[in-house]
Amino acid sequence: MALPSYASTGQRVWHYAFRVICGLILFYLIAPLLVVVPLSFNAQDFFTFTPEMLRLDPAGYSLEHYRDFFTNVDWQGPLWNSLAIAPVATLLAVALGTLAAVGLSQSHVPFKRAIMAILISPMIVPLIISAAGMYFFYSRIGLQGTYWGVVLAHAALGIPFVIITVTATLVGFDKSLTRAAASLGAGPMRTFWTVQMPLILPGVISGALFAFITSFDEVVVVMFLGAAGQKTLPWQMFIGLREQISPTILAAATVLIAVSILLLAALELLRRRNERLRGLTPN
Amino acid sequence: MADATVTGGMPAGLGARGAAATPGPMVAADGTPLKASLARSLRRQKMRALLLIAPLLLFIVVSFVLPIGDMLLRSVQNGIVPDTLPRTVVALRDDPAEVPGEAVFEALYADLVVAEEYKVHTQLGSRLNYEMGGASSMFRGAGRAVGRFGTDIYAEQFEDADPALVDPARWAVWMADPAVREALPRTADAYDAWAGFTAELGGDDPAAEELGDVVYAALYRDLASGAQAPGLPAVDVAGFESVSLRDEFIADDAGWGEPAIWDLLRTFSPRVTAGYYLNAVDLQMGPDGVEMRPEGDRIYLQLFVRTMILSVTITATCILLGYPVAFLLASLPMRSANLLMILVLLPFWTSLLVRTSAWKVLLQQQGVINDLLVWAGLIGNDGRLALINNQTGTIIAMTHILLPFMILPLYSVMKGIPPTYVRAAKSLGANDWTAFWRVYFPQSIPGIGAGSILVFILAIGYYITPELVGGTKGVFISNRIAYHISDSLNWGLAAALGTILLAVVLLLYWAYDRMVGIDNVKLGG
Secondary structure (H helix, E strand, O other): OOOOOOOOHHHHHHHHHHHHHHHHHHHHHHHHHHHHHHHOOEOOOOOOOOHHHHOOOHHHEOOHHHHHHHHOHHHHHHHHHHHHHHHHHHHHHHHHHHHHHHHHOOOOOOOHHHHHHHHHHHHHOOHHHHHHHHHHHHHHOOOOOOHHHHHHHHHHHHHHHHHHHHHHHHHOOOOHHHHHHHHOOOOHHHHHHHHHHHHHHHHHHHHHHHHHHHHHHOOHHHHHHOOHHHOOHHHHHHHHHHOOOOOHHHHHHHHHHHHHHHHHHHHHHHHHHHHHHOOOOOO | OOOOOOOOOOOOOOOHHHHHHOOOOOEOOOOOEHHHHHHHHHHHHHHHHHHHHHHHHHHHHHHHHHHHHHHHHHHHEOOHHHHHOHHHHHHHHOOOOOOOOHHHHHHHHHHHHHHHHHOOHHHHHHHHHOOOOOHHHHHHHHHHHHHHOOOHHHHHHHHHHOHHHHOHHHHHHHOOOHHHHHHOHHHHHHHHHHHHHHHHHHOOOHHHOOOOHHHHHHHHHHHHOOOOOOOOOOOOHHHOOOOOHHHHHHHHOHHHHOHHHHHHHHHOOOOEOOHHHHHHOOEEEEOOEEEEOOHHHOOHHHHHHHHHHHHHHHHHHHHHHHHHHHHHHHHOOHHHHHHHHHHHHHHHHOOHHHHHHHHHHHHOOOOHHHHHHHHOOOOOHHHOOOOOOOHHHHHHHHHHHHHHHHHHHHHHHHHOOOOHHHHHHHHOOOOHHHHHHHHHHHHHHHHHHHHHHHHHHHHHOOOHHHHHHOOOOOOOHHHHHHHHHHOOOOHHHHHHHHHHHHHHHHHHHHHHHHHOOHHHOOOOO
C-alpha cells in the first residue's frame, strides 16, 4: 500500500490519517496489557501511577506484589491447582482429538458434517450453558466437586481446538507418503508413528497449546464444577476482582502475560516450521 | 486400496452400454465381482474412520452432550408437587372448585403429615415461593400445624366404640388382608404411609406402635362414606363427632382459603411443565390461560433484549474497529504485517481475567484513564467519568476482548482478494472511494459475516466480563442464569433460560456453518 508519487494532497492526507486511525486501534488492543505490567511494580497499594512512579523514582517501584504472589498460600494453592489440572486435560484432549482428526481426514467418513458439528460444539455453546449442564449432570453421577470432574470438563472444552488445528494440518498432508510406507511393509501403527506423526506434529502441538490455554484460562466451568480444593488461578483472580481487589492481581496478571508471550512465540515457531515442511516459505 | 485389480484391459463404463461391450462382469484378483470388492473396501474404510473417531465421540457425548441434554430435561421437569403431594394432586383432579372441598383438604392433610416426617414440605414451599410470595411460610406453618389439628378425636371415639380398633397388632393383620384393603382404600393408603415412615425413620415396628391420627381420620372417612370392611368390628360412625380439615387449614393460614395457592398447585401438578419457560419470558399461567406477569416482576424479556442490544453494539463496534486494521494488515508486505499481527494475537492469547482486570484498573473513577483526562484538562477533577459498572464498561471491555475474533477472519478473507480488481476499477476511471466501495468492499463481506457471527455468538453468552465490569445495568442473561444456579437455586428456571439462549446460539452456529463451514474455522492466523 505504498503511496504512489503522483498521489494528490487529499490522498496523502487520507493515507496518513488512515495509518493513525489503525495505530490508535492497535494501541487500544495492546495498551491495557502494557499498563498492567508497570503498575504491578507499584510500591503502593494503588491501581494508578503514583507521582513517584511518574518521576521514575526507584522508591516508587517494588517487587512487593510479586513477593506476595509467590509466597502467599492464597495464590500458590490456585497456581498449583491450575498446573495440576491443565496438563492432564490437555493430554486427554490431544490423545483423543488427534486420533479422531486422523479418522475425520479419511476420504470416506459417513455423517462427517454431523460428527464435526458435535465435536466442535463445546467451543460454540456459551460457557455458562456448558457449566450449567455439567453442574447438573456431574452432580448426578458424583463427579461434581472432584478433580476428575474438572479435568473431564476442561478436556471436552479443549477438544474442538485440537480437532481444528490437527485437521488443518492433515489437509496439507500428502497421502501418498502413507501408501509408500505401507508398500514398503510398515503396519498401520508404524506408518502412523514414523511417517504421519512427525509431519503433523506442529499441528498437534499447536492444538495442545490451545487446549492448555483453554483449561489454564477457564473460570466459569471450574467455578461451578470445582470445590474449594480445585480453585484455580483464574478463579482466584475472579474472586479477587469481585470482592477485595488487591494489587497482587496485577502481579499475577503480569506473570500470565509472560506465559502467553511464551505460548505465542512457540506457536509462531511451529507455524514457520509447518510452512517450511510444506515447502511454503513465508515471504 | 490396491486390492482390486481390473481384469480385461479396458476400464469400461459401468452403464448398460459399457456392460454390453465387455465380455463379462469385471472381477477383482480374488474372483469376486469388482463392484462388490470395491464396496467392501469402501465399507472397511468407513469402519476404520468411524473406529478412530468413536472414542472421542463417546467422550464428548458423555462429558458434554449428555449434560446439555440433562439441562434441557430439567427445564421442563417438574416432579416436586406430584412427588410431595401425590394424594392432593389426584384429589384436585376431581374438584374443579376455586377453593376445593373437604376431600382435597383431607388428601393434603395426609400428604403433609407424611411430608413433615420426611422434612420435604419446606423444599416444596421454597420452590413454590418463586411463583407466589408467601407460599413458603404457608407450607412451613401447615407442616407444624398438622400435628396439632383436631384429628385426635377420632382415635378416642374409635377406642370408646371398640378397643380392638386401636390395637396395632390387629391393624397389622387387617392391613395384610386384600379384602380389607379393597374395602377401605383411604385407610390402607394412610396406614401404608404411616407404617412406612414409622419403620423407615423411627426404626420401630408398626405392629407395636400406636397408630397415627392420620390413619383414624382416613378410617372415619371410609366408614362415613358407607364402607363395610370384613373382619373389622362393626362401628356406627354416624354419631361420631367430626372435624373439618378445611376449617383447620384455613384457621392456620387464611391463604388456604384463597384460590391463588390452589391455582398454583394445579399448574404445577403435571410432571412436565412449561412453567419455567413461561417464567423465562415473563409470562405466567393465570386462571384464563397464559398471561403477562405483573409489571414489577417482568425482568427476563428486558434482560434478553438488553443482551441482544449490547451484543449487537459490541459486534458493530468490532466491525468498525476491526475492518481498518484487517485492511491495513492485508495490504502491508508480509514482514510488517506479521509484526503488527503480534499486536492482535497477544491480547487474543492473554488470559481473559488478565484483560478484564486491566480494564477494571483502567476504567475506575480513580483509574488511569480518568487521571489522564483530568491531567489533560478535558474534564474537571469532580467530573470524573463513570466508565465502569455500567453498560459503557461492558462495551469497552468486551469489544477489546472480542476484537481479535473479528480481525482474524476478516484478514484471512481480505488476503484472498486479488488486488487486480481494484486496479482495474481505477484504470477504468473510478476514484479511490468508488473503487473501494463498489469493488473491494463487496468482496470482503464474507469476512464481515464470518467475524460478526463469531463475535455475536461469543458475546451473547459472556458471563465473566459483564459480571466484573457491568454493574447492574451492564449484565447479560448469562449472569442471571449463574445467579439462579448458585444463589436462588431455581435450577428449572436457570435451565429454561439456558435452553432459550442455547437455541439462539445454535441457530447462529447453523448459519455460520452454512456460510463459512465449521471445518474452515481459522485459529490465530
